[in-house]
Amino acid sequence: MAKRRATISDVAKLAGVSIATVSRVVNGTAPVAEETVRRVRDAITTLGYTPHAAARKLAGRETGTLGVLLPEVAAEFFFPLVRGIAEEVRNAGYDLLIHVASSGQESSLSTPLGEHNTDGLLIFTGRLNDEEITRLYNSGCPLVLLYRSPPDNLPIPYVMFENKKGARDLIDHVITVHGRRRIAFLRGPEGNEDSEWRERGYREALEKNGIPFDADLVGMGGFDADIARETVESWLIDGLDFDAIFAGDDEAAMGVMAALRHAGKKVPDDVAVMGFDDINSAKLMAPPLTTVRAPIEAAAAGAAQALLAQINGKEPPHQLRYPTQVIIRQSCGCPDTSSPKMTAS
Amino acid sequence: MAKRRATISDVAKLAGVSIATVSRVVNGTAPVAEETVRRVRDAITTLGYTPHAAARKLAGRETGTLGVLLPEVAAEFFFPLVRGIAEEVRNAGYDLLIHVASSGQESSLSTPLGEHNTDGLLIFTGRLNDEEITRLYNSGCPLVLLYRSPPDNLPIPYVMFENKKGARDLIDHVITVHGRRRIAFLRGPEGNEDSEWRERGYREALEKNGIPFDADLVGMGGFDADIARETVESWLIDGLDFDAIFAGDDEAAMGVMAALRHAGKKVPDDVAVMGFDDINSAKLMAPPLTTVRAPIEAAAAGAAQALLAQINGKEPPHQLRYPTQVIIRQSCGCPDTSSPKMTAS
DNA sequence: GCGTTTTCTGTAAGCGCTTTCATCATAGCA
DNA sequence: TGCTATGATGAAAGCGCTTACAGAAAACGC
Known part of the structure; x- marks a missing residue:
């Protein structure tokens, strides 16, 4: 050889x-x-x-590579995300460089990513602070932000879900259909925009139905099963009164259910539980999770397209907004309408 | 600017x-x-x-980039995997190029990945057939295989879990401790070596306990919740007799539980359910899943190290074998030993 | 049949960087 | 003082490729 x-x-x-x-x-x-x-x-x-890729890049102008910045956390919804991006990027004949932000580093100043190694960047991380994004933007690197808006109103395209509407509809459902009034909300990670919008939707639904907002009913879920579980467990110990929990996302909902179950609470009889995202395991939970479907893969693909468009000198849309849809299952209290049971339990 | x-x-x-x-x-x-x-x-x-990265690569010898080949499927255990690799790779100052195998393509002949664009490749995909691996090997590209052994006994390093032992211990547990004797097994995807070894462990445990192997009790799980669910549902319709299901992996176990629950079967009273991998949501399932812990992230990191070593001219280990450990939770029938309930249901 | 396109192909100039190799002070040592 | 190690730097040769630019051959127009 x-x-x-x-x-x-x-x-x-x-x-x-x-x-x-x-x-x-x-x-x-x-x-x-x-x-x-x-x-x-x-x-x-x-x-x-x-x-040889490098030689090609040097000689030509483009690197033929797109970068994605991901936070370290591993959530289930990353995969549809990466898949959506990867698919799009491959179809366009580009390579995909994935950078998983390191846990320790404040910003990614240490990594010389972007700028020179890629033709453009898809950024999905709260870690990369505003200054860093601004710096990248100023350096002329094509950027698309995932699930967050640009700092200082910079004209950077970004994709978002209709978080507020989805959350509002969802909460409205448990209020009007199931009569719940003590509805708790679990926030996502600090500064997460998805979470902020979902909270806004939650409040709007409350207001619309004449239920006063109660700050005690808001806790930290971190979009993470373990964090959510701990929060709910401490609520239970404190004897907080609630009859529904909007977990912020599906991962957190899983933690919420585990905490409830462990404490002997019945879902949805004692407490209704709702998530957001409709990850694959949502329908497999016990009971199947009522949630809001976010077209994660499609949004990711859209983001990739916007980036590609930008790279090719086209004017990308400033904002991409993807619709969400409430998915009713049983964790909110609705009956199971799918095929009949084989056996009576 | x-x-x-x-x-x-x-x-x-x-x-x-x-x-x-x-x-x-x-x-x-x-x-x-x-x-x-x-x-x-x-x-x-x-x-x-x-x-400028490209220029640097051109001038120097190395590309400073490692590639990972992933199948298209998005399973939860991919993330610890990618995380383990990413961490290791970044520490070594390399970049990570991720190629998600396209669904349509037979092999990745179309993608010019590897060889020239990366210093080495971590391969985790059954799609890349033996010839392709052989070709890459012959081209002198440093390779490490994830969860599969090399074709034709080529001296390509690979990482594996102690699948057989883990499965054997797990099955032995439900037989000796819980007295189950009609234990079904759900195979992983066709040709998946992890699955083959797990099946071997399953059979060994059966044999050791004097239970004859029954081919009817083996079905397709595909390491996928939906596939597993369908299989179990059809078993239920057929009236197959079983008192335990070893789902092959945790994803499948989730589908199994959903099917059982939907049919009104109690886990673990009617049917014990066991998984493999111990993904994050395993402990959150209802009931918490008894499974076998596979150190996915560590194994991935080990694979990355082996690749790095190879690139740097060191002799990598031919095989990396990671130990597995049975994790007893409640889906097998064992009692919950964690903190007491707050309320009697 | 001669100027003019049109096709095809070679020459050569970089792309931005690493890396010998050579140069030139200094400094060390007898 | 003379001669060699030593440290600090520059000049220049590529790495493998793309891409003007230009030349040669073939096709075209009148």
Whole structure:
């Protein structure tokens, strides 16, 4: 096995042409005689030649790579997200560079990511603070923000869900249909915009139904099962009175259910539980989770498209807003309408 | 805002030195006078200079990038996996290129990934068939396989879990402790080695306890909640007799529980359910899932280390085997030993 | 049949960086 | 004082590729 890999000149030599011609047939950037194309193609396959990415990037202008910045946390909804992005990016012939923000680092100043290594960046992390985003923006790096709005009203495209409407409809449902009035809310991570909008929707629904907002009923869920569980457990110990919990997202809802179950509370009889996102396991929970469907994959794909458009000099939409939809299952108290049971329990 | 980014020569000019010197202070590859270092540093900051990755790669030998090949499927256990890899890779100063195998493509021949764009590849996909792996191996690309052994006994390092032992211990538990004898098994995806070893462990436990193997009790779980659910539902319709289900993995276990619950079967009273992996939501299921812990993140980190070692010319271990551990919760029938309930239901 | 396109192909100039190699002070040592 | 290690720096050669630019051959128009 040859250790050294074939370069464009090897191919050129074998095919008896110049490297420029090889480059042309590889990229199809100029007309090449049919016969020549064949010879070059042959040479390429016999040599197993693959263009060297770095060289290509250096010579051309683009890097052919898109970067994604992710927070360290591993939530289930990351995968549809990454999948949506990956799909789009691959179709456009780009590579995907994923940077998982390190836990320790305040900002990603340490990582020389972006700017030079990628043609553009999809940013999904609260860690990358405003200054960092501003810096990247000023450096001219094409950016698209996921689930957060740009700092200082910078004209950076961003994607968002209709969080407020989804949350409002959801809460309205448990109030009007199930008569719940002591509805708790679990906030997401500090500064998370999705959470802020969901809280707004929650409050609107309360207000609309004449239920006063009670700050005691708001706690930290962190969009995380374990955090949510702890919060609910401490509420239970404190004897807080509630008959429903809007967990902020589905992960947290899972933690909420575990806490409730562990304390002997029945869902939804004693406490209704609602999530947000409609992750895959939502329908598998016991009871199946009433939640709001967020088209995560589609939104991610949209973000990738916006970035690609931007890179190609097109004007991307300033904001992409994806609709959400309430998904009624049983954790809110609604009956199971799916196929009948086999056995009476 | 300057549109064009600063290059090394800009820095050199500003600092009044040669580009070689700038390179030296940036990389610390040779002694530079203190005063000069200061001047260069200043120039770098005022210019906001960041070395261009591609150029660096071209000039140096390495690309500074590691690739990961993932199948399209999005399972929850991917995240610890990616996290483990990302962490390790970042610590080593490499970038991570993630390729999600496309659904349609037979092999990844279409993607020019690997070889040239990365210094090495972590492969976790059954899609990339043996020939493709062989091809990559022959091309001299450093490789590490995740959760599968190399084709044709090629000396490619790979990481594995002690699947057989974990499964054996787990099944032995429900047999000896809970007296189950009609234990079903849900296989993972076709050709999945983890699944094969788990099945072997399952059979060994059966044999050890004098229970004959019954092919009817083996079905397809696909390591997927929905597939597992369907299988169990059809078993239920067929009236198959079983008192325990080893779901193959935790995702499938989730589907199994949903099917059982939906049919009015009690877990674990009517049917014990066991998973494998101990994903985060395992402990949150109702009832909490008895499973086998696989150190996914550690294994992924180990794989990354092995790849890095290989790239740096060190001899990587041929095989990395990670121990597994049975995690007893309540889905097998064991009592809940955690903190007491707050309320009697 | 001669100027003019049109096709095809080669030459060569970088892209921004790393890295010998050579240079030139200094400093060390006899 | 003379000669060599040593430290600090610059000049320049690429890394593998893209892409003007230009030349040569073939096709076209009148």
